[in-house]
Amino acid sequence: DTFEEHEIxxxxxxxxxxxxxxxxxxxxxxxxxxxxxxx
Numbered sequence: 477d478t479f480e481e482h483e484i485x486x487x488x489x490x491x492x493x494x495x496x497x498x499x500x501x502x503x504x505x506x507x508x509x510x511x512x513x514x515x
Contacts, residue, residue, distance in 0.1 A: 502509050 500512060502512065
């Protein structure tokens with residue numbers, strides 16, 4: 477089976493995964509805070 481020309485033109489992208497915002501919590505004066513902020 478092959479697609480007709482008009483069927484190919486009607487194709488659209490469909491998002492399969494929606495990305496969610498994630499957060500990470502650390503202690504207020506933790507040394508890991510700078511590592512997380514600056515990489």
